[in-house]
Amino acid sequence: MADRPEPPAWAVEQPVLTALALVAVFLGLLIILPYLQYVLFGVVLAYILLPLQQRLERYVRPMIAASITIVVAVIAILLPIVYILSVALRQTSQLVTAVRNGDVDLEMIESMVAETGYNVDLTALYESYQGTITGGVQGLATGALDVVGGLPGIAIGLTITLFVCFALLRDGDRLVDWLYRVVPIDDDVQRELFEELDRLMQASVISNVLVAAIQAVMLGAGLAILGIPAVVLLTVLTFLLTLLPLVGAFGVWLPVSIYLLATGRTVAAAALAVYGLLVTLSDTYLRPALIGRTGAINSAIIVVGIFGGLLTFGAVGLFIGPVVLGGSKVVLDIFARERTGGSAAETGSEPPTEDAAAGSGATADGDG
Incomplete structure (x- = not known):
């Protein structure tokens, strides 16, 4: 790809075209924002x-x-x-018919x-x-x-x-x-941004959807075995609640267990409570397995991003919120690195390599 002129100098040399580009972006955003x-x-x-x-x-x-x-x-x-x-x-x-009759x-x-x-x-x-x-x-x-x-x-x-x-x-x-x-950004920086955003999207979208689907199917199978009515509806509800942090499958199996206990099905209530707890705890193992042990998104970013995204973007904010927050951190990390002339590892925007990890381990052994 041919070298591009520095954006600030080029913008000064072509003020009219720069202004037209900014106006075009502004008008485009006005059209997109309602939807x-x-x-x-x-x-x-x-x-x-x-x-x-x-x-x-x-x-x-x-x-x-x-x-x-x-x-x-x-x-x-x-x-x-x-x-x-x-x-x-x-x-x-x-x-309604039953009440009327x-x-x-x-x-x-x-x-x-x-x-x-x-x-x-x-x-x-x-x-x-x-x-x-x-x-x-x-x-x-x-x-x-x-x-x-x-x-x-x-x-x-x-x-x-x-x-x-x-x-x-x-x-x-x-x-x-x-x-x-x-985009008037260096190609290497753009490539790094795309790679980081891809990791964030994979962690926020693919992994969360897969975890929610697996837990919903697991709990749905248990509800079907116990003969709980409206299994499909409860399974879909489990899937939706599992996408939310701090709620999960707990929001379905606990009320159903209380319902079973209230109707005299004590054994079924106890069995569902134990099984539901296992389904909830499986989240601890499923997410690291799918997202990766390094963790592309900090847990605090996930929680704040999901609830803030829901308020800002609606239902789609469930996935976009964490990506926006995580992406903001990545952009600031790269900005700080480019401003100070540091490396990607210093700003945390690039995961440590195996050689670096091995070197740190050797250093720790030597200190010990």
Whole structure:
């Protein structure tokens, strides 16, 4: 690649073109910002689907491979969602019908709860909190209407997600080459940035999704063996909760264990509690095995990045947040290194090599 002029000097020599470039970037950001979370979702989805795309490209052209990959992803995502929504709507309809027909026996429920040592007067509770319950139901109804009213916007956003994902799968290599040409940063620094961001994405996206999927399947299998109803719904809920730090599968198996204990299934409750604890503890071994012992992302960055990302970017912030925080650290490390003329190892942006590790070990042995 030909040597490029120093950015500051070139910008001074070409002020009009520099101003036009800045205006173009600004206008582009204005257009992207309203759908930023959908664009980021497309980036994350493309990163997850990239291995499938690369395998398909061995047999077909990139465009056909990207089309097949998108179709597979849509089917894999939409079918579970449609199934879960249909089950939830059917069960809700059955509950509403039962309440209207008077099939729900409050006295029977009270007697079952009383057997656990708690005396609850459901009728009195309903009368005492009728206003709160009514307001909550109205709030749910209003929220449902808002969701329905926002469906056109969601449909547009998801369409943008699919097109972004398709473009990245088909032309991702050309996009990287374009960034190398356009961004006024030294090629070696750009290459290092891309490598570090790739490690962060792998740790935040691929590893977390795989850990959540493994734990969800493990707990779902246990729930199915114990004959727990709505296993599919609970398995999907486990997958979603496992993506969140400090929650995990614990948020599913503990309430279900309490439910089993309350219904008199003591052995099943104890078995699920022990098995659920094992599933939760498996996180300690699965994440290091998938992310790597070096740890591409600090645990504090993961926690703050996930919750901050959720508030900033919405649901996609679950994956983007840690990458943004970790990427900020990498950029500052490289900036400090370039400013002081140090090495990558001094700023921590490059993991120590095996020779360096062996040398430090030999030094420690010598000191001992």
